[in-house]
Amino acid sequence: MFRLASALACLLLVFAGAAPVAAAGADAPSPTVDAAPALQQGGSLSLLVTDGDDPVAGADVTLYRDGERVLSGETGDDGQLDTGPIENGAYRVEIREPGYYERSVSVTVDGETARSVALDPGSVALTVDVTDARTGDALADATVDVDAAGTVRTGADGTQTVRARSTARSASR
The missing domain is CATH 2.60.40.10 (Immunoglobulins)
Structure with missing residues (x-):
């Protein structure tokens, strides 16, 4: 055995x-x-x-x-x-x-x-709104770094829009 x-x-x-x-x-x-x-x-x-x-x-x-x-x-x-x-x-x-x-x-x-x-190139518009966490006031000229899109600075109203390539949507054929 x-x-x-x-x-x-x-x-x-x-x-x-x-x-x-x-x-x-x-x-x-x-x-x-x-x-x-x-x-x-x-x-x-x-x-x-x-x-x-x-x-x-x-x-x-x-x-x-x-x-x-x-x-x-x-x-x-x-x-x-x-x-x-x-x-x-x-x-x-x-x-x-x-x-x-x-x-x-x-x-x-x-x-x-x-x-x-x-593959189809894709992008999305990303709008950021930067405010002071303590006061809630808009932060002008703040630096925002978005991976794969670069660095932008906010305007006087604390906002900025950047186009970023994305895989958020699925294209099927």
Whole structure:
């Protein structure tokens, strides 16, 4: 009985060390693949993310299948993300990059599949109203720093409007 238990334990150790690894483009960080879907290989997805003209580097890409996250990664300098081996079938692909609207597309992987997705630039108008916390009076010439938009100074009435790129709206096609 002890030998059987030892043999089973050894087999478990051998199988635990045989988890699949996803491949990515040379200039892209390796995507993170959940092990269960990758075991049933059948295809791959080569995704190119652009702004309509130029590649978008560093975009966050997540693949879902039947509502479950299968893979997440980032596009390389060439705007490309290669999934490596994944199961053939229907996927929802979500793409996020600051300065662009979020994008969600459906992709069917059937063997080696290539897809190009264009992101739409997005921005919002942000109006700030700066007041003294103690008196409630408007603060003229106050410095306001907005990430990804720069620094502005408030007017005499303590307000200023700045345009900031945003991913607040989701564009689906």
